[in-house]
Amino acid sequence: MQSRTPASRTGRPRSAAADAAILAATREALVELGWSKLTLGDVATRAGVAKTTLYRRWAGKNELVVDAVAELFDELELPDRGTLAADIEGVVLQFAAILARPEAKSGLMAVVAESIRDDALRERIRASIVERQKRLVLEGRSRAQARGELPPEPNPEEAARTVDLIFDIVAGAVVHRTLVSAEPADEEWVRSFTRMLLLGLGSAA
Amino acid sequence: MQSRTPASRTGRPRSAAADAAILAATREALVELGWSKLTLGDVATRAGVAKTTLYRRWAGKNELVVDAVAELFDELELPDRGTLAADIEGVVLQFAAILARPEAKSGLMAVVAESIRDDALRERIRASIVERQKRLVLEGRSRAQARGELPPEPNPEEAARTVDLIFDIVAGAVVHRTLVSAEPADEEWVRSFTRMLLLGLGSAA
Amino acid sequence: MQSRTPASRTGRPRSAAADAAILAATREALVELGWSKLTLGDVATRAGVAKTTLYRRWAGKNELVVDAVAELFDELELPDRGTLAADIEGVVLQFAAILARPEAKSGLMAVVAESIRDDALRERIRASIVERQKRLVLEGRSRAQARGELPPEPNPEEAARTVDLIFDIVAGAVVHRTLVSAEPADEEWVRSFTRMLLLGLGSAA
Amino acid sequence: MQSRTPASRTGRPRSAAADAAILAATREALVELGWSKLTLGDVATRAGVAKTTLYRRWAGKNELVVDAVAELFDELELPDRGTLAADIEGVVLQFAAILARPEAKSGLMAVVAESIRDDALRERIRASIVERQKRLVLEGRSRAQARGELPPEPNPEEAARTVDLIFDIVAGAVVHRTLVSAEPADEEWVRSFTRMLLLGLGSAA
DNA sequence: GTCTAATCGAGACGGTACGTCTCGTCTTCAC
């Protein structure tokens, strides 16, 4: 283990450090091995921790990976670049950058796949990854409305549905580009995507 | 689909029925067990086939599931409904219907997740699922251009990029809606999505 | 018997009961199935033990069977019946009785056959079965010499060779009678054999 | 050997060469791999023959190996060396020489072990190996009686029992020396053994 | 000079056991 506590003999429990070490070891193993070859025994060894300790804190591989990956998305921010288009491009690029990291790639799709038959897991993903990032859509719209780029919402229910729709489109497109098409969601692509999103098919064609 | 053995004149020929039985058994097991609890031994038993027969034809679980799922997408068609919007709605609804089936749900995301660290697998997915369906985008655009709904393409390279972009958006959005948000991509959602796709964010807000 | 792990201070210790259960299950399976149809998976099941536990302790079927069979020979004793002839008859009858048991029959020849191409296995057999029983020959000779039935050994090297020769003759004859000729090594046969051994061909004919 | 050809009038006749090739390939494989790693598929390949052809002629591995090994023992002869002791030494040395060959070592014990639970196999071994060589004991005794080295048999039943006993002793001792003790049954050992056999324990000590 | 039937090679088939791996749980001992 990467000794955080320098030679504490009298027994300061490293219980606090263990969590961080385990999540870091999980990401490391995701990078090296990918999800399907990652084993909890190996993660425990990397973290310098007994398997028992790991199982005491997480129910299984899926839960552990969700937590390890969720931390990656916390750094997302909505920079104020002055226009709606620029704001969108900024946040999509950030999102793409995170998705480009191998630990995110390897882990995210796999736990989403697992979540299809595991409601608790899907809820965990929704709560710790998806829902937390919808704030970006909300904030972007508010700013655009303040700037006059978008009209105000007449109907709050409709407004919520639109947020979900936009989120599905944005997240879905970036994920599909990155993981299925396996092409980089680079600046050029993000610009084309944003133009399409703002103006629609007719304009882009 | 799997191995090509054109010059195999001698020996007992492979049973054609076994292939179909194995793929059907795979889909059945996907529905009942999901990807992660599906075992090749169980598939073989369901198909009334020996494990060896299965391994003789597929390299592993991933390849098998790709082939089993790919067959589901072959039924996609682009109905001619008279307008671009109606055409899009029609094909997206079909796509959503397939994705709503548990065998597709369970299998598709999992193999995409696996493909992140397995280039051969990604290529197999691309060839047997993704690329085959891009024809729908191409055909839809041709029709719309014939009808005058979309302008002709000035630049063929740009045109190809746009097809890819549209495919990432459409497939990504439906997949995200269905598998991550876990909400049905029903007629109402498809109508909203199509409107957003055609007219852009401004109009939808 | 198997692995020596003298410096294993930590971790859960190996179950002592499992060893006994496995060896007993092995003998049971030898009786029911014979060597060639005995499978380690079946032995593990009979012993109420996981296959891994079995493989953790024995390298394979051969080593396991040697240990299971070796225990049978530990009950051999040299009774003091007053004369050399009677002593020999006594111990040969005991040996024959053990060899008559199906678990010995089934297992012994098979592992000897395997040992022909496996030096480590032959050494294991020699150490745990053959060499341990040579004590009987030595003790019998000492007694006979004390009684004056046999002359003392002039040459210790020659004496050792004679022990080996006698052992090859006695063990070989009983094994051949029991396993190849498939006739019982009963009292009558043992009497004839002992007479031949003591007095030679001329007298017996 | 095995082939039954009572009413085989029509159709392609079985290749005579195949039989010899298969038995030779079996011995070759016994030398290289030993009994337990010998597979019928491999023997078929070595013999340049299809598995089907092999199974058409032999019921299984055991029967095949018995036939392949039995041929080795046909070369045994009883040379007339003038005295009983010399005759015995001669034939025992020949027997030892055959048993020293790896194809005999590997195959013989294994099929004997298998025969313990397979009466048909034991009978096959008895008929094609054991019983055929008892002629040597009979012939040796006749000669010795003609020379006056041994008395004539008063009782024919007793005489048969003595032949069996001698055979068990001789074959058993050589086999045990060669395969269990794994020491060569060389001239010196054969001399000691013959002396013990003729004169008994007392004289040898 | 066909016919006819058993042979041949090749290799796929349904099975069974292999020995390894990982799972998640359970001791045991040392600090």
Added chain:
DNA sequence: GTGAAGACGAGACGTACCGTCTCGATTAGAC
């Protein structure tokens, strides 16, 4: 009293052979 070390029961993995079953292609004797 916690935690490392590691054995445990369970069960899937992918491989190797088993003995059987198609196949199309010989082969010889019978017609």
